[in-house]
Amino acid sequence: MGIKERQERDREAVRRAILDAARELFVAEGFRNVSIRKIAERIEYSPAAIYSYFSSKDDIFFALAEEGFRLLGHPANEGRREQLEALDPLERIRAVFWRVYEFSRQHPEYFALMFLDRSVPRISREYERFAFAHETKRHVIAELERCVQAGVFPPTVKPVVAMRLLIAGLLGIAALRLSDRLGPGEDPDLLASDALDTVIAGLRAGVVLKSAEVDVACGPTDALVDQQAS
Amino acid sequence: MGIKERQERDREAVRRAILDAARELFVAEGFRNVSIRKIAERIEYSPAAIYSYFSSKDDIFFALAEEGFRLLGHPANEGRREQLEALDPLERIRAVFWRVYEFSRQHPEYFALMFLDRSVPRISREYERFAFAHETKRHVIAELERCVQAGVFPPTVKPVVAMRLLIAGLLGIAALRLSDRLGPGEDPDLLASDALDTVIAGLRAGVVLKSAEVDVACGPTDALVDQQAS
DNA sequence: TTAAACTGGTGAACACCGTTCAAACAGCGG
DNA sequence: CCGCTGTTTGAACGGTGTTCACCAGTTTAA
Numbered sequence: 001m002g003i004k005e006r007q008e009r010d011r012e013a014v015r016r017a018i019l020d021a022a023r024e025l026f027v028a029e030g031f032r033n034v035s036i037r038k039i040a041e042r043i044e045y046s047p048a049a050i051y052s053y054f055s056s057k058d059d060i061f062f063a064l065a066e067e068g069f070r071l072l073g074h075p076a077n078e079g080r081r082e083q084l085e086a087l088d089p090l091e092r093i094r095a096v097f098w099r100v101y102e103f104s105r106q107h108p109e110y111f112a113l114m115f116l117d118r119s120v121p122r123i124s125r126e127y128e129r130f131a132f133a134h135e136t137k138r139h140v141i142a143e144l145e146r147c148v149q150a151g152v153f154p155p156t157v158k159p160v161v162a163m164r165l166l167i168a169g170l171l172g173i174a175a176l177r178l179s180d181r182l183g184p185g186e187d188p189d190l191l192a193s194d195a196l197d198t199v200i201a202g203l204r205a206g207v208v209l210k211s212a213e214v215d216v217a218c219g220p221t222d223a224l225v226d227q228q229a230s
Numbered sequence: 231m232g233i234k235e236r237q238e239r240d241r242e243a244v245r246r247a248i249l250d251a252a253r254e255l256f257v258a259e260g261f262r263n264v265s266i267r268k269i270a271e272r273i274e275y276s277p278a279a280i281y282s283y284f285s286s287k288d289d290i291f292f293a294l295a296e297e298g299f300r301l302l303g304h305p306a307n308e309g310r311r312e313q314l315e316a317l318d319p320l321e322r323i324r325a326v327f328w329r330v331y332e333f334s335r336q337h338p339e340y341f342a343l344m345f346l347d348r349s350v351p352r353i354s355r356e357y358e359r360f361a362f363a364h365e366t367k368r369h370v371i372a373e374l375e376r377c378v379q380a381g382v383f384p385p386t387v388k389p390v391v392a393m394r395l396l397i398a399g400l401l402g403i404a405a406l407r408l409s410d411r412l413g414p415g416e417d418p419d420l421l422a423s424d425a426l427d428t429v430i431a432g433l434r435a436g437v438v439l440k441s442a443e444v445d446v447a448c449g450p451t452d453a454l455v456d457q458q459a460s
Numbered sequence: 461t462t463a464a465a466c467t468g469g470t471g472a473a474c475a476c477c478g479t480t481c482a483a484a485c486a487g488c489g490g
Numbered sequence: 491c492c493g494c495t496g497t498t499t500g501a502a503c504g505g506t507g508t509t510c511a512c513c514a515g516t517t518t519a520a
Binding site for chain 1: 240261316330342346347348390394395396397398399400401402403405406408409410411412416417420421423424425426427429430431433434435436437438439440
């Protein structure tokens with residue numbers, strides 16, 4: 001009964017080849033210059049064949065965005081986790097979020113696909129597909145909760161809100177960098193670091209946050225944040 | 231000799247018609263669904279005609295982005311300026327930056343074109359065209375300088391850096407909102423307000439900012455921030 | 461072993477797209 | 491009236507995402 005399995009393997013191999021070709025093309029030549037036909041040529045299939053693996057071109061990039069979330073959530077270097085354990089709660093938060101910015105440097109195209117691009121908005125409506133991201137999100141929130149309990153942040157700080165504010169600052173700097181909106185004397189890395197420090201300081205200062213608490217588990221966009229852990 | 235003038239007026243009218251049609255189309259149907267041919271049909275010209283007014287499709291959106299900067303820099307309601315004078319320095323900063331977020335709500339497509347979209351990156355390389363924005367940028371920086379002098383911010387806060395950090399936070403929240411990455415219980419308005427308050431509090435807390443000072447006048451991206459004033 | 465069913469891949473086509481260019485056209489100065 | 495100048499056009503080029511009838515190879519059933 002190995003036939004079905006082999007067929008499935010073959011199918012999966014072609015699927016992977018499509019994704020790999022798409023990824024290579026779009027990191028090499030940018031989003032705009034990727035076409036179904038070029039992908040097809042690269043994997044030596046006809047353009048039509050791709051449509052039996054993905055229902056549309058957007059679907060391919062949606063899958064790539066998923067890949068990006070997985071990449072961000074599950075970093076390559078495995079020393080990270082133990083390394084992280086050695087840090088105090090605040091330093092851990094800083095390291096975790098700094099990784100998001102680092103990711104935007106290492107994989108700008110992925111990052112844009114995941115956080116900036118509005119042409120792949122369905123990310124927010126695919127609950128189950130990003131279940132793995134939900135978990136890493138919970139890790140981050142737990143980490144933030146620990147900070148509150150350790151007295152690093154005042155008890156008025158809701159972890160979910162803090163997470164969004166921290167992300168927003170880095171996301172903003174990353175967006176400025178990626179869309180090439182910074183001056184020549186401005187170092188995006190330093191700005192990102194400053195943004196992180198400033199938001200952390202702001203949270204510690206005990207500003208009254210107006211955002212209501214929100215249920216962590218069932219937000220449709222748990223996919224949003226997921227770095228390291230898992 | 232009114233002929234030349236009339237011809238010029240006519241030309242300008244067609245140019246405007248193209249921009250208006252493009253704007254209407256892209257706020258109504260989104261960036262993706264705007265084509266030269268649709269614009270041409272809307273203004274009852276042939277597609278080719280458009281190319282004697284704009285050198286490419288991107289050029290049209292570049293012009294729209296410019297329009298957006300002008301819109302953001304020169305708000306419609308004129309009572310704003312006096313209204314602003316009545317506030318203390320910190321409240322003024324808050325009002326000025328809050329307007330950026332409000333703009334992202336009122337004109338999401340413009341906002342995306344101006345700050346998020348990477349398909350119009352030339353914004354950062356068109357010095358003279360955004361001279362008007364440089365001025366409003368200087369206003370904002372002067373406003374921040376006033377805050378430092380008034381003791382609202384510690385003297386370690388460089389206005390340029392502060393501007394970027396404030397923008398980044400709001401930009402991040404706006405990006406999250408526009409790309410539909412927030413959960414159902416999360417109110418982007420409240421988050422934006424919290425982001426603003428948090429960054430301001432962080433700046434006041436006197437974090438050591440690592441970003442170097444940068445020349446204000448000659449950065450290629452002075453176009454970046456310009457709200458009200460002028 | 462043979463026939464039938466199914467499968468994945470293909471070529472050709474459709475309806476678009478941005479862009480170019482020779483030709484037609486308009487309105488103006490002489 | 492003619493020639494000139496600048497605007498507008500139709501047609502075309504090469505590209506795009508996507509669909510669909512068809513075909514060959516493989517699997518299954520008789």
